[in-house]
Amino acid sequence: MHEFKYVNNHLYCEKVKLEDLARRFGTPLYVYSYHTLIDHFIKLQTAFRQIEPLICYSVKANSNLAILKALVDKGAGLDIVSGGELFRALEAGCPADKIVYASVGKTDREIEEAVRKKILFFNVESGGELENINRISKRLNRVSGVAIRINPDVEPKTHKYITTGKLTNKFGIDFKSAERILLLCKRLTNIRISGLHIHIGSQITESSPYVSAITKMVDFIQRLRRKGVDLEYLNIGGGLGIVYDRETPQTAARFAARILPLLKETGLKIILEPGRFIAGNAGVLLTKVLYIKPTPKNKFVIVDAGMNDLIRPALYDAYHQIIPLKVSKYQSIKVSEKVDIVGPICESADFFAKDRRLPKIKEADFLAIMGAGAYGFSMSSNYNSRLKAEEVLVVKDRVFTIRKRETRRDLISKETIPAFLL
Amino acid sequence: MHEFKYVNNHLYCEKVKLEDLARRFGTPLYVYSYHTLIDHFIKLQTAFRQIEPLICYSVKANSNLAILKALVDKGAGLDIVSGGELFRALEAGCPADKIVYASVGKTDREIEEAVRKKILFFNVESGGELENINRISKRLNRVSGVAIRINPDVEPKTHKYITTGKLTNKFGIDFKSAERILLLCKRLTNIRISGLHIHIGSQITESSPYVSAITKMVDFIQRLRRKGVDLEYLNIGGGLGIVYDRETPQTAARFAARILPLLKETGLKIILEPGRFIAGNAGVLLTKVLYIKPTPKNKFVIVDAGMNDLIRPALYDAYHQIIPLKVSKYQSIKVSEKVDIVGPICESADFFAKDRRLPKIKEADFLAIMGAGAYGFSMSSNYNSRLKAEEVLVVKDRVFTIRKRETRRDLISKETIPAFLL
Numbered sequence: 001m002h003e004f005k006y007v008n009n010h011l012y013c014e015k016v017k018l019e020d021l022a023r024r025f026g027t028p029l030y031v032y033s034y035h036t037l038i039d040h041f042i043k044l045q046t047a048f049r050q051i052e053p054l055i056c057y058s059v060k061a062n063s064n065l066a067i068l069k070a071l072v073d074k075g076a077g078l079d080i081v082s083g084g085e086l087f088r089a090l091e092a093g094c095p096a097d098k099i100v101y102a103s104v105g106k107t108d109r110e111i112e113e114a115v116r117k118k119i120l121f122f123n124v125e126s127g128g129e130l131e132n133i134n135r136i137s138k139r140l141n142r143v144s145g146v147a148i149r150i151n152p153d154v155e156p157k158t159h160k161y162i163t164t165g166k167l168t169n170k171f172g173i174d175f176k177s178a179e180r181i182l183l184l185c186k187r188l189t190n191i192r193i194s195g196l197h198i199h200i201g202s203q204i205t206e207s208s209p210y211v212s213a214i215t216k217m218v219d220f221i222q223r224l225r226r227k228g229v230d231l232e233y234l235n236i237g238g239g240l241g242i243v244y245d246r247e248t249p250q251t252a253a254r255f256a257a258r259i260l261p262l263l264k265e266t267g268l269k270i271i272l273e274p275g276r277f278i279a280g281n282a283g284v285l286l287t288k289v290l291y292i293k294p295t296p297k298n299k300f301v302i303v304d305a306g307m308n309d310l311i312r313p314a315l316y317d318a319y320h321q322i323i324p325l326k327v328s329k330y331q332s333i334k335v336s337e338k339v340d341i342v343g344p345i346c347e348s349a350d351f352f353a354k355d356r357r358l359p360k361i362k363e364a365d366f367l368a369i370m371g372a373g374a375y376g377f378s379m380s381s382n383y384n385s386r387l388k389a390e391e392v393l394v395v396k397d398r399v400f401t402i403r404k405r406e407t408r409r410d411l412i413s414k415e416t417i418p419a420f421l422l
Numbered sequence: 423m424h425e426f427k428y429v430n431n432h433l434y435c436e437k438v439k440l441e442d443l444a445r446r447f448g449t450p451l452y453v454y455s456y457h458t459l460i461d462h463f464i465k466l467q468t469a470f471r472q473i474e475p476l477i478c479y480s481v482k483a484n485s486n487l488a489i490l491k492a493l494v495d496k497g498a499g500l501d502i503v504s505g506g507e508l509f510r511a512l513e514a515g516c517p518a519d520k521i522v523y524a525s526v527g528k529t530d531r532e533i534e535e536a537v538r539k540k541i542l543f544f545n546v547e548s549g550g551e552l553e554n555i556n557r558i559s560k561r562l563n564r565v566s567g568v569a570i571r572i573n574p575d576v577e578p579k580t581h582k583y584i585t586t587g588k589l590t591n592k593f594g595i596d597f598k599s600a601e602r603i604l605l606l607c608k609r610l611t612n613i614r615i616s617g618l619h620i621h622i623g624s625q626i627t628e629s630s631p632y633v634s635a636i637t638k639m640v641d642f643i644q645r646l647r648r649k650g651v652d653l654e655y656l657n658i659g660g661g662l663g664i665v666y667d668r669e670t671p672q673t674a675a676r677f678a679a680r681i682l683p684l685l686k687e688t689g690l691k692i693i694l695e696p697g698r699f700i701a702g703n704a705g706v707l708l709t710k711v712l713y714i715k716p717t718p719k720n721k722f723v724i725v726d727a728g729m730n731d732l733i734r735p736a737l738y739d740a741y742h743q744i745i746p747l748k749v750s751k752y753q754s755i756k757v758s759e760k761v762d763i764v765g766p767i768c769e770s771a772d773f774f775a776k777d778r779r780l781p782k783i784k785e786a787d788f789l790a791i792m793g794a795g796a797y798g799f800s801m802s803s804n805y806n807s808r809l810k811a812e813e814v815l816v817v818k819d820r821v822f823t824i825r826k827r828e829t830r831r832d833l834i835s836k837e838t839i840p841a842f843l844l
Contacts, residue, residue, distance in 0.1 A: 060768060060805070060806050063807050065834055065837045065838075065839050066837065066838070066839045066840055066843060069843045073843060081806050082808055084830055084833055085806065087830045087833070088834065092839070103766050103767075104715070104764070104768075105713065105724045105725070105766020107726060126713050128714065128715065128785065129713060151717070160770060162769055162770065163770055164768070164770060167717060168720060169770050170720075170722045170724070170762065170773075171768075171770075173717075174717065176718075177717075290528075291527065292550065293547070293548040293592070295573070295589060295595075295596065296589055296596050296598075296599075297589045297590050298590060300526070300592045302526050302592070303527070306527075311737075314583070315733075315736065315737055342592045344525050344526055346586070347583055347586070347624070348583050348584065348585055348586060348593075349583035349737065349738075363550065378804075378807075379805045380803060382506075382800075384482050384503050384504045384506070384507065384525075385485050385504050385506030385509070385510055386504055386506055387506060388836075393840060395840075400838075401838060402837060402839070402840065403837045404836040404838075408505070408506055408509045410836075411510070412509075414810075414825045414832075415486055415487045415825045415826075416487075416488070416825070416826075417487050418488055418815060418822035421488060421491045421492055
């Protein structure tokens, strides 16, 4: 569910007409719905209320400070993956003891900062990292919480690039090695084993991979308990899929119903790390049609957003629904045609949709690329020396700029031409 | 040819030991060799000296101001694809009459700026764009040069994402439509037809696709001449391939030998738009090994650079040679093993090499990812809230920072948390 709807043939975000925003702020423009964001968070909270999990929003999905602050205010913790995200989490006012930190490549500096800030725990991805955290914590005279990230070797049935819980992936530790590491942990003086972590992938639309992974975890937890390893948390990660096209992902309630019995069986406190589920359908990317270009083989709709703004179609062959901000005349005429919707960037990877049937579009029309709230702006770049887009947050009838558009000066502000070239 | 070589078991860039740079500036770090860059430019200039082409370096390959200035000083023009690149070109001191501007999605504002600055010409990609340029030029009381970009429908035998000269691509105009447009042009009062443009793709390692495309162009030019359309320029674009792995691309000299007869036949001034050929092997990305992670199925070398720094492997499945900055002990032991070299980012797309045979690597070693001078930094992002890397230019024994590393403050400098959330 989201709050982007047509009213009198105009697409609205909450109470605001999107065409007005496109004209006022220019395009490309990211628009987020505050109530959609919060609604998704509450839905998850409600679905799992029997066990009162800590819901750590996955910062990498959309790391804008205003988005983080909005969720933290509702009680969310944060799932971070870098020192930069730790910085953001703290800037957004997240209590350190609601921050969990995953990443296969934590640097010493990043570990030190997180230890000093006393985050809840690290999701540890390798034996080397565990020793590193112990060594650094010792130097700082701290005892740091860690959850061992298990690679449960399950197939999440999603894109290979966002599959993370198979043994061929770089993530986590297999059960056998994890058990060995957990038993060895007892001799690490500055580590406290807080729990276990899994994260099997992203955009997963059915509960069976979770059931399969968590079932394995329940067995493992019981086995560990028998060996004298007591745990406090089970972090089941994120990866809940959303509707981009015709997926029929399980609702939060149905997902909870399937896995709650298993979770209760663990007797542990539960952590969830949703990102896309919360932010994905809470944001759209608005773009303007620059040219309609018919060619002998295709009809191209060339828009002013590019793969630098939203790389998911190029990188994951991802589907995004694309709809006009104004529909009246299209709908009444009932004319549709097959087009390729492409950006201005000079490579063929720069597309948003291929062979897509759309109502008839003309130059200067505005389009909304739906489901762009997660892994949209956060993956954006300055490729082709394009400026990163503006981001606005809509709250009923109010609109807030939460990130200003970059300027051309910004592009070069860190660059210097050496004196010998001047 | 490039100036990255081992001397006494240490990898050097020109006269500078790369390990010293990695320690001094930190990693990830982009290092460019000034003399390699200039050498590539001169090689191309020399190969084509019979016809004295204007060589417009393709800014999108690597748009750092210092790189642009270095080439402009040697006589290069610039090939731009956006208003941001126009801004960079002018900041780097490129004369406007050496700038050509391609892109399927030029906005009115971008066109107006380029018209005002009096660039050499626009590479025009559609009839709609041509009329736009005419309209805007008229309003500004100017006559603007245009080259019609032809889509010659040839197969360049490269990655589908960097194939640009097939009829299914969004680029250029087919011969038949181009002829119609060129004849219609006569009634456009504020357009001067400067010539024709082709660009068939990128990383093309043999001359036959060029020969085939240029042969078609020669016929077309003669046909146009008979119809009274006189041209001044033929812009043959870029796309010259380089060595990443075991490619054996043609040298500039051999390439020139194949196509010079055809180019002379046109009687036109020639423009080339090389990007990768000049910058690709003039840059490397230095990275530090954070963890060695053996798993039941793979051995992972986890480094501190990520897909946000260099996205080519994830996006194009591109091969980059990866070598250690110090080799003595590896080479003497002659031990090698198969590893996956991956970054710290939380998705499986974040890799630099898979199943790569490498000398034995250990934690804290430094590696050079070769051939990262083009489409490396220019495509980089802040994904996972990571800071964009520093860029340095080496000139013999001197080292210049040409772009400072980003700071965490930079990440959020454009963001604002709305008052209602504070």
